[in-house]
Amino acid sequence: xxxxxxxxxxxxxxxxxxxxxxxxxxxxxxxxxxxxxxxxxxxxxxxxxxxxxxxxxxxxxxxxxxxxxxxxxxxxxxxxxxxxxxxxxxxxxxxxxxxxxxxxxxxxxxxxxxxxxxxxxxxxxxxxxxxxxxxxxxxxxxxxxxxxxxxxxxxxxxxxxxxxxxxxxxxxxxxxxxxxxxxxxxxxxxxxxxxxxxxxxxxxxxxxxxxxxxxxxxxxxxxxxxxxxxxxxxxxxxxxxxxxxxxxxxxxxxxxxxxxxxxxxxxxxxxxxxxxxxxxxxxxxxx
Ligand code: ATR
Numbered sequence: 001x002x003x004x005x006x007x008x009x010x011x012x013x014x015x016x017x018x019x020x021x022x023x024x025x026x027x028x029x030x031x032x033x034x035x036x037x038x039x040x041x042x043x044x045x046x047x048x049x050x051x052x053x054x055x056x057x058x059x060x061x062x063x064x065x066x067x068x069x070x071x072x073x074x075x076x077x078x079x080x081x082x083x084x085x086x087x088x089x090x091x092x093x094x095x096x097x098x099x100x101x102x103x104x105x106x107x108x109x110x111x112x113x114x115x116x117x118x119x120x121x122x123x124x125x126x127x128x129x130x131x132x133x134x135x136x137x138x139x140x141x142x143x144x145x146x147x148x149x150x151x152x153x154x155x156x157x158x159x160x161x162x163x164x165x166x167x168x169x170x171x172x173x174x175x176x177x178x179x180x181x182x183x184x185x186x187x188x189x190x191x192x193x194x195x196x197x198x199x200x201x202x203x204x205x206x207x208x209x210x211x212x213x214x215x216x217x218x219x220x221x222x223x224x225x226x227x228x229x230x231x232x233x234x235x236x237x238x239x240x241x242x243x244x245x246x247x248x249x250x251x252x253x254x255x256x257x258x259x260x261x262x263x264x265x266x267x268x269x270x271x272x273x274x275x276x277x278x279x280x281x282x283x284x285x286x287x
């Protein structure tokens with residue numbers, strides 16, 4: 001990598017931020033497209049968030065990614081926020097246009113693009129079960145509801161959180177059929193077209209899966225099983241679904257596609273997703 005007197009700085013604000021894979025993805029693209037830019041992990045505490053946002057203007061950064069725990073708090077410091085980010089209450093991408101900072105969210109649309117690429121699944125008219133009711137579930141649920149599914153069941157360990165999410169999004173999408181349940185989804189999977197895990201269950205050495213894996217066999221043979229966890233690439237849920245011969249959608253694609261959409265917002269240039277995927281796989285091996 002060559003740093004010059006013109007090199008533009010980008011990065012991700014987070015706390016913790018040292019495990020982020022985003023620098024691998026973006027720096028690989030800058031290199032492949034010979035763009036004079038560099039992307040760094042930037043450790044930003046809650047107390048320093050405002051100062052960090054000001055620095056986007058000070059250093060004339062084209063933009064920034066925002067991750068945990070700042071996706072909501074950053075909104076108060078921006079000049080403008082797009083409709084989807086406002087509704088979800090989450091910004092993962094900030095664009096700096098001549099000192100004016102706009103907030104966007106690419107998580108949900110990145111997820112949808114990756115799902116379509118890997119499985120060709122179309123949400124309209126379909127029955128979806130989402131496991132989890134946290135930040136990732138919010139982003140994905142919003143993008144799913146935009147595409148007019150038949151119904152969405154939000155299943156969460158803490159049922160109250162699923163009920164709150166269903167109530168809130170039910171008000172935004174008046175005609176949507178939304179159901180809140182616990183994680184005992186068993187029978188519901190009989191008529192489910194897409195099962196999505198948005199919980200951290202399955203990640204590294206944590207709990208095997210959010211649901212009893214035995215229940216996955218209740219899905220019909222055309223159902224798609226999707227897991228946003230990418231460490232490991234093949235989670236116990238993905239392995240089980242593949243064993244049953246179901247179509248699967250793994251988590252790394254969402255990371256790549258949300259990053260690609262951020263890059264496109266910053267630069268107006270089409271992101272080479274293959275380059276990003278290659279970098280993502282390599283980075284998992286070294287991180
Ligand atoms: P994220 O931004 O990644 O979605 P989050 O907002 O903290 O993170 O949400 C984590 C989600 O994973 C929640 O739905 C959480 O369930 P609770 O609301 O009951 O806490 C879910 N989750 C985390 N670990 C889990 C586990 N071992 N089994 C089932 N659900 C789990």
